[in-house]
Amino acid sequence: MTSSELTGPLMAEPDATGRFGSFGGCFVPESLVPACQELEAHFRSAWADPVFRRRYEDVLRDYAGRPSPVTVCDNLSNELGVRLLLKREDLNHTGSHKINNVVGQGLLTLRMGKSRLVAETGAGQHGVATATAAALFGLECTVYMGEVDMVRQELNVFRMRLLGAEVRAVTSGSRTLKDAVNEALRDWVASVEQTHYCLGSVMGPHPFPWMVREFQRVIGEEARRQCLEILGDDPDYVVACAGGGSNAAGTFAGFVGTGAQLVGVEAAGGAALGSGGVPGVLHGMRSYLLQDEFGQVLEAESISAGLDYPGIGPEHAHLAEVGRARYFSAGDEEVLDALQLLARTEGIIPALEPAHALAWLVRAARSGEVPAGSTVLLTMSGRGDKDAEQVMRVLGGRA
């Protein structure tokens, strides 16, 4: 029996309670239950509406620059002994895959008749993307960002403000992504009538994990077609980094029905599916979570603000549990090495987040875990411009 016979089709709709296997659900206070139900109904009808779909696809093509190319990395392939293809989400407008999701949620916000977006951001990529969509669609925008991240990603704070968004510093808790999510949820409770919470990843209460994966599945569907053109076959491995896990979910959605091995790479200090995580409830969802023996959520620690999250999207927890995807972690040092390696061999400076995926591949190719000659599609989820200053500070004269 295959895993899908045991569990139902993978990466399809969640069940009626918003669950993927035993993960997901809608753990929100009563004040937000009607909003989540309303959002599910609107998303369901919009996603089934060819007019909505066409508009979404038009904006992605004419504004965001889709389809994003797949680049065959000959130089790095030779060095690693595998055939490496990058799905170039870094070439999208605003510099990452986040634009796919915000275009979808922005259009949905207009369809719901709401006038304001709130969002959380870690690295600033989702905040910039949301501010961009807000400007394009004529919506008000407030972005919550941890105080620590605002320092790490000063340039993105400026970009958001330039785009007309209000950026509010979050000073509670660890002052990073998880606390920004708390603050955005608190805003949403108080403003739900006119505000949509434009959540940036495949996390949060139902329907967000499902909806965001659907808005990101364009990555995987394009990449599969492109791989077939280039390789004449599906790749042996499909690799993506995972904080909340939206680029990984979107990528995996295109390959879950193929024979490709799916690999998600978390930051070592935020590896919810690694040794530190156990199932728990945070931010409206049941998933793997870094927490202590009493259930207090632990603070993730990573060089990458975008992966600095103690949980992971519930569908990833399910894919890991049924064994369809495997999850590994990468540490700060090897991530910096991988970033420099790609820059020097291919002339592509990756964001720190996808540099984690690359770091795992470098390690796995060198150790033989990924056998020589394997074909690998890796999602280059964002470009490194935003991180250049931070990397410069860390590397100092070593670059």
Next chain:
Amino acid sequence: MSGAPPAGNPAAATARGVALEEHLRRASTGGRKLLVPYVTGGLREDWTELLAAMVAAGADAVEVGLPFSDPMMDGPTIQEASTVALGRGTTPASVAAELRATDVGVPLVVMTYANLVLRAGTRRFASEMAAAGVRGAIVPDLPLEESAEWEADAAAEGVETVLLAAPVTPDDRLARLCARSHGFVYGVNLMGVTGERRDLAASSAVLAGRLKAHTDKPVIMGFGISAPEQAVAAAREADGVVVASALMRMALDGASPEQVGRRVAEFRAALDA
């Protein structure tokens, strides 16, 4: 501190064995309004003295917060109180241990978030709290759709699950929620998080009226009740009020148990007037 209930509070005449709802129904006989103050467990070394002072000043039940790292339904004051309590090494077990040594004579209702309950295991959590004299529980991020397992395990241990109703809850859902809520029904005054507000939200009276039309269980309103006159207004349609952030602000600013007790007594006097 343990032993006999404090004198001077007619509501504090029951032992631990009485169920929350029964106690509250009895205390509200003749239209007497219910007062439920809140204290963050482990906030300070003397937090159980704060609790005792609240009871002595006329509390009908006390809500005890079990601090959580990510209290998304709470505003700045309760967030700060939670952070302070966690910084002192407070755990659900340490709060339970201190409560076991403290019999204040009114039912205690814990308020916490789902992850603390699920991490311990619903049955174990309920049993640990019941052993500490807790008679009710509020877990805001376990809405109707997610709370059935907890409700059953809590009930088996004699802990009543209090559900929250919001201004946006539609009528059909309100009916189901009232049927499932035990101890009392917690009416959330406003769309927002906990915290002091200058004025009582207009949504308070509307929700209280709707709840009273749906249930004969005690209806207690909370969120943003910062002053005695707001408590009086919120309790007009409802059976009583929860006062939390206003008292925790005082406690965080260093007020003594006596001072906090005096403030609770002012709420009591206003509600009784």
